[in-house]
Amino acid sequence: MKRSILFDTETTGLDPATGDRVIEIAALELISDLPTGRTFHVLIDPERDIPPEASRIHGFTLDDLIGKPKFAEVADDFMAFIGDSELIAHNAAFDFGFINHELGRCGRPGVSTTRMVDTLAIAKERFPGLPNSLDALCRRFGIDLSERTTHNALLDCRLLAEVYLELMGGRQRGLGLADEGDSGMLAVRYPPVAHRTPRHVVPTRTELAAHAAFVGRLTDSVWTRTDDTPA
Template identity: 60%
Template sequence: MNQRSILFDTETTGVDPDKGDRIIEIAAIELINDLPTENFYHVLVDPERDIPIEATRVHGIKIEDLKGKPKFKEIADDFLEFIQDDPLVAHNAPFDFKFVNAELSRVKRPAISLDRMIDTLKLARAKYPLSPNSLDALCRRFSIDLSARTTHNALLDCQLLSEVYIQLTGGRQRGLGFSNEDSEKTGKVYKKIHDHTPIFVKPTQQELEAHDKFIEEKMKNSLWNQKD
């Protein structure tokens, strides 16, 4: 049976919805059995407030870029219809969940349950506890092309994260790309992600030493410590 999930990302006016920060961009990609399909959702949102220059430096979006864009209350139902009741994958997912739920609360919609959350940052930290695990760092670890990522961008970040997620879960990507028509809908052009197979990642010397220390201290009677 095919398992559907949604990988998503947001861009915002700041870091705290409790202090009035709002969502300005949402992107989401449908996954079937953890592999991306060509079905995606992308929208720019009028935050009904200003965008601090510090935030613009991160994602490159100015308030002028959002003139005439829909408010969250106008896209809420479309977004909820796209994600349905499926699991939701995001990098540093608590951040995105908090913003989405704050926006849903404003328009009197039920909050999204945290039980649906799959946090790729948490997965990466468990797998590579001694290494940087930002999206950029993980892309470099897995040799994923970062040349298009000059600023944060929700749809491009989703594309990159979909490749990272494949590596973290040990799967195989069938390929993901958006047609010219899709690009025209979003107003931007994105590079196609080609077929990608799992990459063997050689552990660093620091990681090897940490592994040996863990085995020695925590698994004294394990097979790894038995001598020939």
């Protein structure tokens, strides 16, 4: 089964080359495009200030992050969680850029962009000319956004997991996904079916004659075998 990791970052700004840093990483494991329940989530001390305009987006101030681990302290755990799986993100170049900049600061090799799956690029190809932000896609697919008051990375991952499933073809109509307890996997729940009384269908003489004529034109038909006829 295919394993992939869907992830998101929150940062102090837009450009790591000018000193912006990662303050939050969230990642979510998918098996065959469905969440397993395994997640990675950490808040990070950016070792610098957080501009007010960034705080208004993600809700974090520097006071929230004082005493949290530095990126170098969580790098091993993050790399172990993602393994060699493909990495899915919305506007993935942004998140890859920040993660690789942080890894470079630690003297570690970056993550290859050949592993990148960008849901924004997929959405733009599928819905050209339409808004394709995470919010816009959630509204388009009828995904509940009521909890998304700020850009919380773990919540964004959970929303993006639903968006990604829809972008990959969507759930079958009438099927629901439910948590399967300790297994961490998701189970398919079929909708309840009302009680139905079986109705026997009896063919007419015309239908029987048409069937007999059809069978008569077949070679070695299963309808004409006896119990002693070899299969």
